[in-house]
Amino acid sequence: MNAGQATRSDGPLRNLPAYLQIVRGRLRIAMTYRQNALFMLAVVILQIFILRKVWTALYGEAGVVNGVALTDVLVYLTIANLQSWAMQDLAVGSYLYSLVREGRIAFDILRPAGFVPQMLAHxxxxxxxxxxxxxxxxPLVALVGTLGPPASPAAFGYWLLSLFFAFGVSMLLNLIVGLGAFWTTEIGAFSMLFTLVSQFLAGALIPLYFFPGWLRTVAELLPFQATTFTPVAMYGGQLAGSEAVQAIGIQFLWIVLLAGAVRLVWSRALHRIVVQGG
Incomplete structure (x- = not known):
């Protein structure tokens, strides 16, 4: 292998130390300002508790509704809400907004690590x-909610693989929302609206198998269900075998489509920066 080939092959990894430094920085910030994270976690735990009470009341004396046992629903809702909270990192939107507002965006763009990869590292x-x-x-989540083992070893394997793709879909969605800071002077309200809509259509509040036919069709045409319902339904065994494989394929397709959307949005945002700068 000649020197030119070595340089090209090492190209994608040359900025890895910078990305790892950003990841470590975000971890340090989270630990420093842990009160905020703990408050938000407390809100999620309260939501899990309320959902447990509501769904238990809805089931009443019925042990099974639409072929789904109450215990399975409660396990689903507990894992779905905890997973959704962990992946819903909208802080990058506030970070982008501050960069744009204060004019510091140019420094991040000029760094050799690449702006979009930097945001993904965040x-x-x-x-x-x-x-x-x-x-x-x-332990506290198990006390206020309901935790249980996966439906089978195969279900656990599908869940882990699907969780990886769900993380990819969630990251790209969060990045698209964050890039909205280039077009608006206030991103907080939009982020809140995104959280409400995405949680509902992702199946974090109501499992998709309880949606009316038309609403489930709408939800399945959008990427949100790929972040929550798909992996958690695999954990509980509601998606298994060929259906699980197909669902993972759909997650991968969403990653490809959203990556293209991020590239398009970023190119438009970069054009706005050039225009504003004269």
């Missing part, structure tokens, strides 16, 4: 910090 660090908090809170 999202990875933010999600890892949330996973750490969520893992530490599992």
């Amino acid at each position: 999202l990875v660090g933010g999600t890892l910090s949330m996973v750490l908090f969520a893992t530490a809170a599992l």
Whole structure:
């Protein structure tokens, strides 16, 4: 192998130390300002508790509704809400907004690591910090919610693989929302609306198998269900075998489509920066 080939092959990894530094930085920030993360985690735990009470009341004396047992629904809702919270890192939107507002965006763009990969590294660090908090809170979550083992070893394997793709879909969605900072002077309200819509259509509040036919069709045409319902339904065994493989394929397709959308949005955002700069 000649020197030119070695340089080309090492190209994608040459900025890895910079990305890891960003991830570590986000972890340090999360630990420094852990009160905010703990408050948000407390909100999620309260939501899990309320959902448990509501669904238990809805089931009443019926042990099974639409072929789904109450215990399975409660396990689904507990894992879905905890997973959704861990992956919903909208802090990158606030970070982008501050960069644009204060004019510091140029420094990040000029860095050789690439702007979009930098933002993805921020999202990875933010999600890892949330996973750490969520893992530490599992005993309390089990107390107020319902936790249980996966439906089978195969279901656990499907869940792990699907969770990886769900993380990819979630990161790209969060990045698209964050890039909205280039077009609006206030991103907080839009982020809140995105959280409400995505949680509902992802199946974090109501499992998709309880949606009316037309609403489930709408949800399945959008990427949100790929972040929550798909992996958690595999964990519980509602998606298995060929259906699980097909669902993972759909997750991969969403990653490809959303990556293209991120590239398009970023190119438009970069054009706005050039225009504003004269």
